[in-house]
Amino acid sequence: MKNIIELKNITKNYGDFTALDHINLEIKEGEFVTLLGPSGCGKTTTLRIIGGFEDPSEGQVYFDGKQINETPANKRSVNTVFQKYALFTHLSVYDNIAFGPKLKKMESHLIEKKVKESLRIVNLEGFEKREISTLSGGQQQRIAIARALINEPKVLLLDEPLGALDLKLRQGMQRELSNMHQKLGITFIYVTHDQEEALSMSDTVVVMNRGKILQIGSPEDVYNEPKTPFVADFIGESNIIPGVMKKDLLVNFANHDFECVDKGFKPNEQIDVVVRPEDIHVTSPNTGMIQAKVTSVNFKGVHYEMTASCNNFEWLIQSTKFRDIDETIGISIIPDHIHIMKRESVNG
Amino acid sequence: MGKKSYGSPYFVWMSIFIIVPMFLVLYYAFTIQTDQGMVFSLDNIKRIAEPLYIKVFVRSLVLALESTAICLLIAYPAAMILADKKFSKSTTFLVMIVLPMWMNFLLRTYSWLSLLENNGLINKLVISLGFERMQLMYNEGAVVLGMVYNFLPFMILPIYSVLVKIDNNVIEAARDLGCTSFGVFKKITVPLSLPGVLSGITMVFMPAISTFIISRLLSGGKVSLIGNVIEQQFLVLGDWGFGSALSLVLMVFILISMAFINKGSSGYEGGIL
Numbered sequence: 001m002k003n004i005i006e007l008k009n010i011t012k013n014y015g016d017f018t019a020l021d022h023i024n025l026e027i028k029e030g031e032f033v034t035l036l037g038p039s040g041c042g043k044t045t046t047l048r049i050i051g052g053f054e055d056p057s058e059g060q061v062y063f064d065g066k067q068i069n070e071t072p073a074n075k076r077s078v079n080t081v082f083q084k085y086a087l088f089t090h091l092s093v094y095d096n097i098a099f100g101p102k103l104k105k106m107e108s109h110l111i112e113k114k115v116k117e118s119l120r121i122v123n124l125e126g127f128e129k130r131e132i133s134t135l136s137g138g139q140q141q142r143i144a145i146a147r148a149l150i151n152e153p154k155v156l157l158l159d160e161p162l163g164a165l166d167l168k169l170r171q172g173m174q175r176e177l178s179n180m181h182q183k184l185g186i187t188f189i190y191v192t193h194d195q196e197e198a199l200s201m202s203d204t205v206v207v208m209n210r211g212k213i214l215q216i217g218s219p220e221d222v223y224n225e226p227k228t229p230f231v232a233d234f235i236g237e238s239n240i241i242p243g244v245m246k247k248d249l250l251v252n253f254a255n256h257d258f259e260c261v262d263k264g265f266k267p268n269e270q271i272d273v274v275v276r277p278e279d280i281h282v283t284s285p286n287t288g289m290i291q292a293k294v295t296s297v298n299f300k301g302v303h304y305e306m307t308a309s310c311n312n313f314e315w316l317i318q319s320t321k322f323r324d325i326d327e328t329i330g331i332s333i334i335p336d337h338i339h340i341m342k343r344e345s346v347n348g
Numbered sequence: 349m350g351k352k353s354y355g356s357p358y359f360v361w362m363s364i365f366i367i368v369p370m371f372l373v374l375y376y377a378f379t380i381q382t383d384q385g386m387v388f389s390l391d392n393i394k395r396i397a398e399p400l401y402i403k404v405f406v407r408s409l410v411l412a413l414e415s416t417a418i419c420l421l422i423a424y425p426a427a428m429i430l431a432d433k434k435f436s437k438s439t440t441f442l443v444m445i446v447l448p449m450w451m452n453f454l455l456r457t458y459s460w461l462s463l464l465e466n467n468g469l470i471n472k473l474v475i476s477l478g479f480e481r482m483q484l485m486y487n488e489g490a491v492v493l494g495m496v497y498n499f500l501p502f503m504i505l506p507i508y509s510v511l512v513k514i515d516n517n518v519i520e521a522a523r524d525l526g527c528t529s530f531g532v533f534k535k536i537t538v539p540l541s542l543p544g545v546l547s548g549i550t551m552v553f554m555p556a557i558s559t560f561i562i563s564r565l566l567s568g569g570k571v572s573l574i575g576n577v578i579e580q581q582f583l584v585l586g587d588w589g590f591g592s593a594l595s596l597v598l599m600v601f602i603l604i605s606m607a608f609i610n611k612g613s614s615g616y617e618g619g620i621l
């Protein structure tokens with residue numbers, strides 16, 4: 001597969017502020033890439049540079065192998081679903097969605113068919129004649145998706161396109177978008193805050209923070225092998241515990257030696273250990289590797305979420321077993337679930 | 349305290365300054381003085397149909413439309429420059445537009461006199477360059493110039509205020525979907541700014557069709573507009589009946605124009621007035 005979009009050394013400065021700091025990113029044709037990161041980390045800015053609404057201060061943007069830094073937005077085969085919808089309030093729903101096809105001078109009966117189909121995809125059949133101001137936030141968001149999708153661009157940029165939807169609708173739309181992605185072979189560059197959405201929909205997840213890319217990988221990769229504590233913390237909840245690599249396959253943390261699967265560290269190298277809350281087994285106090293005292297319990301539907309303290313460290317635990325506050329429990333972790341990260345002088 | 353009592357001062361104000369004078373205008377327009385005192389009559393209204401007055405009405409309408417059109421042509425680009433975020437000097441520019449409004453209206457118009465007069469600044473310059481003296485005043489052109497100059501801010505400001513409200517994201521969305529700059533202007537900017545354009549037109553057209561001071565000063569009384577005729581009836585000839593009839597017809601005229609403009613704006617939010 002060839003690269004459809006390539007960002008080379010992209011930097012974006014606003015005055016003294018660096019919104020993007022030497023970003024390098026390659027996106028393959030037909031890929032579903034998600035940009036994930038906290039608010040203000042530069043996700044929208046990255047999309048705006050790809051869409052042609054912002055000039056990078058440094059670096060090059062390639063589309064299909066050709067440099068497109070100078071190509072204006074209207075000449076790029078890229079369409080955007082804007083974070084703030086940006087619908088045309090003076091036009092009806094129909095005219096909003098038909099805006100792109102009309103510009104391309106498509107035949108009107110064809111446009112009509114496509115608008116209908118787009119409205120079906122976003123679950124708003126029969127909304128053609130409605131005025132934008134009469135739509136709810138979630139409906140507006142879906143019209144924005146339909147307006148971009150109808151053009152079948154090579155690359156579709158989606159800036160938190162499901163942010164205003166409730167859980168049920170969001171899951172439905174996630175499925176629809178995934179289907180569209182597979183059916184049309186459009187490359188999706190998707191921005192979200194929601195790590196679950198990122199993990200479930202994407203081929204590749206790009207984790208960003210403060211204008212930098214911290215990790216690029218498959219959802220499994222970034223979840224199971226986070227490269228930095230920030231990634232570990234941002235992608236799902238996790239326990240990050242300082243520790244020491246005693247030798248290959250043996251790590252000490254929480255005052256206990258654990259077997260692990262990592263090697264290649266210096267003897268007694270300081271490292272960070274990541275353990276996912278759902279990977280911690282709650283046992284009886286004497287069969288556990290370490291003991292801890294439960295300090296809080298919350299019912300979360302499928303499981304209980306507990307915190308338990310041991311040697312001044314608060315463990316976050318997800319378990320289907322209920323343990324009451326102040327009960328002493330045992331904790332055990334299998335070697336596969338202990339992830340070792342190199343200690344960085346400055347983390348994410 | 350009920351809601352009503354808050355409104356009562358306005359109601360009193362409106363009665364004294366709007367409703368009572370309106371009734372007086374109606375009363376004078378439809379009565380004439382006879383031996384039996386004031387009696388109902390349509391004579392005043394019928395007199396307006398005389399060719400002389402029809403001509404004045406038409407002239408007033410044409411000049412007002414011309415000034416409104418010229419104001420629009422100048423104001424739209426000016427408002428766009430003002431609203432452009434990249435144009436950092438816009439406050440300076442805005443002040444430049446608003447500043448003349450702080451000056452007395454008569455003073456501003458008189459200052460044009462000193463420029464345009466046969467012995468005015470422009471003619472002095474022209475003659476010193478060896479050209480013929482030009483007749484700049486005492487014609488319809490000078491009246492239109494005066495109207496455009498005086499009423500231009502009333503066109504710029506409403507257009508400016510709708511243009512600055514247009515979300516940049518919407519412009520970007522149009523570009524994203526393939527619009528060229530001109531396409532964005534035609535399909536997005538113009539339709540979204542229409543309410544401002546319509547209120548600008550109203551705010552220029554209304555004073556332009558009823559002005560008498562601009563025409564009197566800049567045409568030296570040579571170009572007579574409906575405002576001048578009305579003024580003459582009241583202040584010179586003392587014919588309140590005919591003056592009221594003319595005012596009434598002018599008012600109906602304005603109302604019809606407004607209805608016309610409002611119809612054009614239906615479908616767009618707000619409308620005017």
Ligand SMILES: Nc1ncnc2c1ncn2[C@@H]1O[C@H](COP(=O)(O)OP(=O)(O)OP(=O)(O)O)[C@@H](O)[C@H]1O
Nearest residue numbers: 014017019038039040041042043044045046083193
């Ligand atoms: N035009 C601008 N001028 C100055 N700073 C800007 C501008 N646009 C963006 N920034 C800054 O750049 C940073 C990145 O912004 P960006 O919109 O890309 O964040 P984001 O990752 O999309 O955040 P969110 O998830 O909240 O949408 C922010 O700190 C923002 O304040």
Ligand SMILES: [Mg+2]
Nearest residue numbers: 043044083159
């Ligand atoms: Mg954003």
